[in-house]
Amino acid sequence: MNQPALSFEQLQQRAPLALRQSIAAGHYQGHTSGLGQGRVQANIVILPSDWANEFLRYCTLNRQACPLLDVTEPGDPFFRNLGTAIDIRHDVPRYRVYRHGELSEEPLDIESLWQDDLVAFAIGCSFSFEQPLLDAGIALKHIDLGRNVAMYQTNIDTRPTARLGGKLVVSMRPMKAAAAIQAIQITARMPNVHGAPVHIGDPSLIGIHSLDTPDYGDAVPIATDEIPVFWACGVTPQSVVQASRPPLCITHAPGCMLVTDLWNSAV
Missing domain, CATH: 3.30.2040.10 (PSTPO5379-like domain)
Known part of the structure; x- marks a missing residue:
């Protein structure tokens, strides 16, 4: 039996791991501003490996817009430096999928889209x-x-x-x-x-x-x-993806961030 969706006020009381578990279970699909109990939130960009190295360079050239927090290995959906059991396929409230620069869908998880050559980037969030x-x-x-x-x-x-x-x-x-x-x-x-x-x-x-x-x-x-x-x-x-049109790019939906275990005071 499906559990009812949680209220924003209930989610504000949850520590990051419990919050991510609620999101992965489909109990919350909204924005994460005000959630996470003082933890770092991250924007997400996921690209095939043949675009990943170039995106890494783009981040270094545009650090204020794209302050990089962590990068996964190709095909590995887990961020190893941001907290406990962070699975990027499930732990964001809503995703956006771009194909050749065009928004094609906004799924609640991306497990069915995951490929062995995908690289995920976590970027600092305001x-x-x-x-x-x-x-x-x-x-x-x-x-x-x-x-x-x-x-x-x-x-x-x-x-x-x-x-x-x-x-x-x-x-x-x-x-x-x-x-x-x-x-x-x-x-x-x-x-x-x-x-x-x-x-x-x-x-x-x-x-x-x-x-x-x-x-x-x-x-x-x-x-x-x-x-x-x-x-x-x-x-x-996301603006860059639309302009540059890689064959596949997956991002968070605007405002629907990955909540990490890192304290804001640490960044």
Whole structure:
């Protein structure tokens, strides 16, 4: 008999391993912002081995957008350096499968898609710096509203490799000016989860024409006394995949991260 889906409040009380087990069992399929009890969250990119070395170089060229946390061996679905029994085939709430750059499906697990030549990359996520911001008394409106963070494609080029290249994607959090200054200071000390913001203020300067219509995630309202603060986002590889069109790429669905056992304070 299937167990009922768990509420977000119930999941907030779960340690990372128990949370991953709930996700793998199909009991939660939503965003992971606010989950994990202060643990590092990771964006996921999975590619065939003949693309993996080039993607690794792309990450080194674009460290702020793609801060690499761990890489699996070809055909091995387990991350060995991020926690206990992390099976990338099951432990993300929702996946996206791209074939030749086109989104083909959004499965809840990828066991049937797994191949012996696939390599998985775990990339730092801005959700990991949200707890330190909250601990400092900085309000995060998307969490208060129970929404996914708003994410936008910009006009900022990433540094390309021979086959991989595209525009930077950013996540946005509205803040009052004093909180934005404090957030810069806190996140600058966390380069493995995107570090300091890449832009503050007028979104049109980075090619964003409407904050009301994010490319990924949920719209978050901005009050008259708040300014938008933009961080490099680990959804950037999805933009790159669509532009570069490898035969197969599997990612997390935006906002649906892998929750690791690593403490945010360790990165």
